[in-house]
Amino acid sequence: MIKNKRYLILSALLFLICMTLYFPFPDNEMIAADMTFMSFPIHDQNGYHPLAFFGSAMMIVAIVFLVKSLSKYHIRTVLLTLVVYSFLPIMLITFYQETIGTGIHAVSYDGQGTCDFEGVTEVELRGKCELKLENHSGKPVTFDLVFRDTYYPEFHRKITSLMNINGPYTITLEANSEKVIQLNELLNVSNEPEAIANGGSQYIRITLIEGEKSRKM
The missing domain is CATH 2.60.40 (Immunoglobulin-like)
Incomplete structure (x- = not known):
């Protein structure tokens, strides 16, 4: 199933970087946005966010690397990855708040x-x-x-x-x-x-x- 490990590692690293760019804790910048792409607030009351455009492009590259790293099951793997990407921050925040979070x-x-x-x-x-x-x-x-x-x-x-x-x-x-x-x-x-x-x-x-x-x- 894995055709190219280097592309798979690069894809994972890029997804991780994308997640950290606008991680919704302690502040959630997505709630102020009126234009978004995945986890990126493209536009809000302060205008357009160049970093969000950069992050969006990086995510597309991460998806391309993910597809190139696999020999089959491309669509289902990409969909599963995006679902995990969407819910993982919420799960991490909940875990943090219920264990070591204070105040x-x-x-x-x-x-x-x-x-x-x-x-x-x-x-x-x-x-x-x-x-x-x-x-x-x-x-x-x-x-x-x-x-x-x-x-x-x-x-x-x-x-x-x-x-x-x-x-x-x-x-x-x-x-x-x-x-x-x-x-x-x-x-x-x-x-x-x-x-x-x-x-x-x-x-x-x-x-x-x-x-x-x-x-x-």
């Missing part, structure tokens, strides 16, 4: 959080947010929670980040526990001329801050 590095977020806003007066909004966090470590962890806006190319007004008017929010997660965070805040938006009157956001993005450490999720 905010042991916290996971399912990405399903939501925020809804309703105008109360001309200068006040009622903001309600709900999100689920899990502490995988054997020790409690306390951190500050900050909200970030999801990037939409055609929409530049603040939505989720309006919650930071009353923030940051100090959160404590007990050891090996899962917690649904529910916030209900009356927000004074008099200093936010472009604040929305009503609206909401799904799959909200957050930042966890613990001392000098932070994680974008």
Whole structure:
């Protein structure tokens, strides 16, 4: 089945390099991207990423080397490799968090959080947010929670980040526990001329801050 070991080793090395270029830990840069290829954020609010283009080209070369290293089963091997490539980072992160991860590095977020806003007066909004966090470590962890806006190319007004008017929010997660965070805040938006009157956001993005450490999720 293996026709050329040198090509196989080169392919494995290139896949490994590709995985490390934008490894989704401690920050996951993919969640801010509006154009992606495999594990590479091609474009986000900061523009195009040359490194992502380089990584994409490297992955294509890795696939070519993989095909050339085999005498048969090319398609199924490539598909299996891409599946492993997609899920391996998640498995490694989970293993790390459940074994030696501490503090905010042991916290996971399912990405399903939501925020809804309703105008109360001309200068006040009622903001309600709900999100689920899990502490995988054997020790409690306390951190500050900050909200970030999801990037939409055609929409530049603040939505989720309006919650930071009353923030940051100090959160404590007990050891090996899962917690649904529910916030209900009356927000004074008099200093936010472009604040929305009503609206909401799904799959909200957050930042966890613990001392000098932070994680974008």
